Amino acid sequence: MTEKKPLVIENRWRDLRQxxxxxxxxxxxxxxxxxxxxxxxxxxxxxxxxxVHLPLDTARLLDGLNSLGAxxxxxxxxxxxxxxADRQVYLQRPDLxxxxxxxxxxxxxxxxxxxxxxxxxxxxxDGLSSCAVQNNAVPMLTRFxxxxxxxxxxxxxxxxxIVEQGRVAIGDEIGERxxxxxxxxxxxxxxxxxxxxxxxxxxxxxxxxxxxxxxxxCISNVRPAGLSFENASQRLLYLLREAQRxxxxxxxxxxxxxxxxxxxxxxxxxxxxx
Amino acid sequence: MGQTYxxxxxxxxxxxxxxxxxxLLARATPARSGDRLAGVIAESDEERAIAQMCLAELxxxxxxxxxxxxxxxxxxTRLIQDSxxxxxxxxxxxxxxxxFRNWLLSDHATEESLAALRSGLTPEMVAxxxxxxxxxxxxxxxxxxxxxxxFRNTIGLPGHLSTRLQPNHPTDDVAGIAASIVxxxxxxxxxxxxxxxxxxxxxAQAIKLMRVMDDVIRTYDIPTQSCVLxxxxxxxxxxxxxxxxxxxxxxxxxxxxTNSSFxxxxxxxxxxxxxxxxxxxxxxGNNVMYFETGQGSALSADAHHGVDQQTCEARAYAVARxxxxxxxxxxxxxxxxxxxxxxxxxxxxxxEDHFCGKLLGVPMGCDICYTNHAEADQNDMDxxxxxxxxxxxxxxxxxxxxxxxxxxxxTTSFHDALYARRVLDLSPAPExxxxxxxxxxxxxxxRYEPSAxxxxxxxxxLRGITRKPAHD
Numbered sequence: 001m002t003e004k005k006p007l008v009i010e011n012r013w014r015d016l017r018q019x020x021x022x023x024x025x026x027x028x029x030x031x032x033x034x035x036x037x038x039x040x041x042x043x044x045x046x047x048x049x050x051x052v053h054l055p056l057d058t059a060r061l062l063d064g065l066n067s068l069g070a071x072x073x074x075x076x077x078x079x080x081x082x083x084x085a086d087r088q089v090y091l092q093r094p095d096l097x098x099x100x101x102x103x104x105x106x107x108x109x110x111x112x113x114x115x116x117x118x119x120x121x122x123x124x125x126d127g128l129s130s131c132a133v134q135n136n137a138v139p140m141l142t143r144f145x146x147x148x149x150x151x152x153x154x155x156x157x158x159x160x161x162i163v164e165q166g167r168v169a170i171g172d173e174i175g176e177r178x179x180x181x182x183x184x185x186x187x188x189x190x191x192x193x194x195x196x197x198x199x200x201x202x203x204x205x206x207x208x209x210x211x212x213x214x215x216x217x218c219i220s221n222v223r224p225a226g227l228s229f230e231n232a233s234q235r236l237l238y239l240l241r242e243a244q245r246x247x248x249x250x251x252x253x254x255x256x257x258x259x260x261x262x263x264x265x266x267x268x269x270x271x272x273x274x
Numbered sequence: 275m276g277q278t279y280x281x282x283x284x285x286x287x288x289x290x291x292x293x294x295x296x297x298l299l300a301r302a303t304p305a306r307s308g309d310r311l312a313g314v315i316a317e318s319d320e321e322r323a324i325a326q327m328c329l330a331e332l333x334x335x336x337x338x339x340x341x342x343x344x345x346x347x348x349x350x351t352r353l354i355q356d357s358x359x360x361x362x363x364x365x366x367x368x369x370x371x372x373x374f375r376n377w378l379l380s381d382h383a384t385e386e387s388l389a390a391l392r393s394g395l396t397p398e399m400v401a402x403x404x405x406x407x408x409x410x411x412x413x414x415x416x417x418x419x420x421x422x423x424x425f426r427n428t429i430g431l432p433g434h435l436s437t438r439l440q441p442n443h444p445t446d447d448v449a450g451i452a453a454s455i456v457x458x459x460x461x462x463x464x465x466x467x468x469x470x471x472x473x474x475x476x477x478a479q480a481i482k483l484m485r486v487m488d489d490v491i492r493t494y495d496i497p498t499q500s501c502v503l504x505x506x507x508x509x510x511x512x513x514x515x516x517x518x519x520x521x522x523x524x525x526x527x528x529x530x531x532t533n534s535s536f537x538x539x540x541x542x543x544x545x546x547x548x549x550x551x552x553x554x555x556x557x558x559g560n561n562v563m564y565f566e567t568g569q570g571s572a573l574s575a576d577a578h579h580g581v582d583q584q585t586c587e588a589r590a591y592a593v594a595r596x597x598x599x600x601x602x603x604x605x606x607x608x609x610x611x612x613x614x615x616x617x618x619x620x621x622x623x624x625x626e627d628h629f630c631g632k633l634l635g636v637p638m639g640c641d642i643c644y645t646n647h648a649e650a651d652q653n654d655m656d657x658x659x660x661x662x663x664x665x666x667x668x669x670x671x672x673x674x675x676x677x678x679x680x681x682x683x684x685t686t687s688f689h690d691a692l693y694a695r696r697v698l699d700l701s702p703a704p705e706x707x708x709x710x711x712x713x714x715x716x717x718x719x720x721r722y723e724p725s726a727x728x729x730x731x732x733x734x735x736l737r738g739i740t741r742k743p744a745h746d
Contacts (some may be wrong), residue, residue: 005726007725011457011460012727012728013456013460013728013732013736017453018447019447019449019453020443020447020448020450020451020453021444021685022443022454022673022674022675022677022679023674024453024454024457024675026674026675026676028689028724031693031695031723032693033675033687033689041652041676041677042676045651045684048646049646052646054524068527084348091612092310092311092611104588116588116612128647190646191646192646192677192679192682193646193677193679193684194679195681195682245684269449270448270449270452270486270489272455272489272490272735273490273733
């Protein structure tokens, strides 16, 4: 062998990336990652870490919400804080992220008289990705409020809440304090390397403190490159309707929209054996 | 009457008290966030050091008379106590926990004597001694343990390291999964198992994925096994429907309440093992179970009974060994920073789990991994990979570019496995290594060098794919 080997040996099967977003066909330097792939990974990891650690820019979020105009429930958004004082505490004490601090709890109250129609509370929480909330909460909410109105369902909207250092379950306490029949939580999900901005949407019917995951329904991976706002909004409407019909939420609701979505996947051929 | 204490330790003029065995074990545990979250952690570094001194003086026999989770309430405790082998225990039955550490490090502990001792050890004894050991002790002793298992190849031989090829896809797209399988096989990955975490967890989907992998394994005559990591009851139903099941998967924990929260009992696992054995699909062995564990699962299920997470984890290995698994995988950094906060805690836990598993006689591998909200990065994973490679870890994961696009976490890549092979001279399972050489996947099997050219193996089929524009 007199031929000199190139520094980076590329993988001929890199074309298979047409079938997956997985990091296949990266090539190799010796048996290790080529420099370009090493650096690309580090950038993705840096973005995912920033999504966890950069604080939610609440002022910018409020600006975005103002664009909703008359659709925004009044009075305007409430700014709340969980019992986790900062990100370090938040990451190690999920229990503290699930309940409101005293000052926030005092801001919330139920209507004096029992409302004639069901009341819906919407909560936006930073969760584990501020960038998911920053990028995707306003478009998701815009779409959902439009669809809700178009559906003809008659809901009384409680004031919108924005929570810092919040976990999903904090929505149940907020819903209870606002006297809501149902609560919807939009929250930043644990960021993936290739998906730092996934928004999660959770629904609880008859929310109150101390409920577990089995009482919640979840719509995951809401973002332009994942589940579209349109699709997520339709699923949420479906779940809300079913919850109202059954008088409960969580495992008792069969999410039939899921089956439809899975039927749509594209390449169901195993090219290795067919 | 105030609080009663079962254990006390006098240091200088001060006397320290520990409520019971669970309390003593918890306070002697190297610090980690999950024990802090559970409220069982030592209140100071000094208290931890004292608890370790107190634990070191405890006779191993004490673990046979005091349990950490009540016998009447917990079938895992019953399994541990009822299956304890007095005769096997005899060589160390006179020792304290501290002297058991000395014994393990001494020349009394050999591959043979450690194998003979296994059924005489309880998980709590093993967890206890691990709490007195430094990382190098955990490595040195684990390296002396030999646990070998087999199905279509042999896992755990000296000087070998196997890999699970993990071709997950966020929508279970078959072509997407096949693309990751190609990438893995051409980097020499997949001898421990080709194992998919399904995005949609039901019986029909599991059967579809089992058939995909079975087709690949049979078409290319690969000496390996497949597994869909779905719930044990789904796999039982798949077997009943005639699906090609090689390995039965289940996540397991160290208390009955944890396992109930996962939706199974020991009887379910026994039924599944029997069902898989009845298929007689193994060629060189009959280990048909694949278990996953991880520190923190009991606390996460609110099922820890005040026991520290590392002791709960060791108890899960007692569950595992009852069913003669091919593979047991501690998914060490997946659970998140509220249980293992940073690289230091993840590395320590990985070494503890591997040590405890091997000492108890289970074929221990490790998903060397982290999430993006943990204080960890690729360098921490490099460290743990190297340490576990030295310790004789049975297998690790292999995923394209370390990025699991379905589960959203980072684990070891195909490249990482080749790094460990190169620096530590660790071969794949012999049957699989022969296949790699025969199929010319590797140019030079001795140097773990993948072929620069596309091997003929898949060549014709890969060339047949209609070229579409790539995503990126």
